Amino acid sequence: MTFSYDIIIIGAGIAGPALAHSLSLIRPKDAPPLRIALLERSLTKPDRIVGELLQPGGMNALKELGLQWCTEGIDAKPTYGYCVVYEGKQVHIPYPNGAQGRSFHHGSFVMNLREAASKARGVDVIEATVNELIECPLTGRVLGVRATRKTKDVPPYTESFFGELIIAADGCYSKFRSQVTQQTPVTKSNFMGAILENAQLPISNHGTVVLVPGSGPLPADTKAHVRNIVVPALPDALRKPVLESLEKDRLRGMPNSFLPAAKQGHSKEGLILIGDAWNMRHPLTGGGMTVALNDVVILTRLLTPFLSEANPELEASAAPTTITLDWDQISDALSAWHWSRKGLSSTINILSVALYDLFGADDINLHILRAGCFAYFERGGDCIHGPVSLLAGLAPSPVLLARHFFAVAFYSIYIHFTTPLVASNKGKLGDDDEDDKLLRQFSFGEYPAYIFRCFTVFWTACIVFGPLVWSEIRWW
Structure with missing residues (x-):
């Protein structure tokens, strides 16, 4: 069978349902609704631990989309900042100006977003696995x-x-990423999660970050590593x-993947990427959902001029679609999207990997x-306010991040x-590590070293930060 829509969205994770709901509100109630198909391979509740924290910047985007209720009824907890623990000491890093995030089970939040999409005017949520794109044999347009x-x-x-417009929001393992960009994700590390019961956090309603020395490849016996090294x-x-x-x-x-966002619009007509299909960062800062929801806000705003009115000729002919799109205009909108999102997305992308x-x-x-x-966090004041504003998605400024x-x-x-003696007494890299031995050999009389x-x-700081900045600006 064949079905026709104005817009087809592939994937009902975070970005897909939010975008379907947002686009459905473009037209007034007395106008023909946009016909939107939201396709998802499984509409059962996701069972995974990832994306459990929505930063205050993400909450602001959720409110702008009219979806703040999606954090209700799912045992979501208000989050007021962070507690960072290092070598038995802890520092309190609160969000600025009373800002709040939300912590919740990822699957419960996704189900509420899907419910919002299913109730939106003109949106059909369909359980189906997308196998391939249909392209025009002459032009290659999707x-x-x-x-x-x-x-x-x-x-x-x-x-x-x-559909007139196909949007792929099919996540980190996207089938259709290669149609738009030659960029491929780079796995930086691995995320492991467990559900704790009756846990008493050092500071309640705060994310707890414990800095455990050492890193390396994922061990074969992960539980033993957590039990013997982390605990x-x-x-x-x-x-x-x-x-x-x-x-x-x-x-x-x-796996934790890093994927800078490439410009869209000129490589594949008719197809747009959004969410993890297009741009990924390390989950350490909990910024993924914030970036995705902010992308939905900006993309909806830029597409509104092209989707707000039905084509009178199509409407009169009872055609299966109500819009016709000029791809050159859409390409210009996608270029504007790329620039408009850059402040927030690049800040969170760079910060996440640099902190990792x-x-x-x-x-x-x-x-x-x-x-x-x-030690910088222990100074308090702007040494906390500035970094946590960046992390929370409230200060979209790569310049502030660099500072x-x-x-x-x-x-x-x-x-x-x-x-130097403080560092000498606290080398934690292991008794057999040459660098650790070097630390312990230092004394006040050896200042040249x-x-x-x-x-x-x-130099190490430069080679951590520099390539991350380049990964963002090379696609400008």
Whole structure:
């Protein structure tokens, strides 16, 4: 069978349902609604641990979309900031000006977003697996998709869905990314999650980040690694809940991928990428949903002039679609989208990977930067307010990010140079690590070595930050 819509959205995770709901509101109630198909391979509740925190910037985008109710009724908890724990000490990092995020089970939030889409005017939520794109043989423009629908009473069968605009929001394993960009995701690390029961956080309603020295490839026995390496570094109140969780449940895992956003509009007519299909960052800062929802806000605003009115000729002829789109105009809108989102997305993308590199320190220079970062937070004031505003999605400024990042680098150098015995007594890289031995051999009389180390620390900061900035600006 064949179906025709104005817009087809592939994927009903975070971005897909939010976009379907947002686009459905473009036209007034007395006008013909946009006909939108939201295709998802499985509409059962997702069972995974990922994207559990929506930052305050994401909450603001959710409110702008009229979807703030999607965090209600799912046991979501208000989140007021972070507690960072390092070598038995902790520092409180509150969100600025009373801002709040929300922590919740990812699957419950997705189900509420899908409910919002299913209730939106003109939106059909369809359980079907999209297999391939339908392209015009002459121009290559994407005209629709072929999908296998799930049914209970009959065997699966393939149908064709046609639309003026096809939007792929099919996540990190997108089938259609290569149609738009030659960029491929780079796996930076692996995410492992467990559900803790009766856990008492160091500061209630705050995300807790414990800096555990050392990193490396995912061990074969992950539970043993958590039990023997991670648990001893946790605050006392968290050790028992973690050990109990390891005994009762599996560790859920997925790769952490980094994918800078490339410009869209000129590589494949008729197809747009959004969400993790287009742009990914490390989940350490919990910024993925914030970026995706902000993208929905901006894209809806830019597409509104082209979708707000039905084509009178099509409406009069009872055609299956109500719009005709000039792809050159859509390309211009996508270029504007790329620039409009850049402040927030690049800030969160760069910050997430830079913090992971610092917090997952695996050499002496990164170890010094990590210790300096914690000491920087301990200073309080703008040393907390600035970084947490960036992390929360409230200060979309790569320039502000660069200022604080290199302030941390210089402060790390200052701490290392002026208090070398502190570093010497707290090397935690392992008894057999040559860099750790070098740390313990330093003394106040060996300042030339300290000066050299300061230069290498600054160089390490540059090679952490520089390539991340380049990954963002190379696609401008």
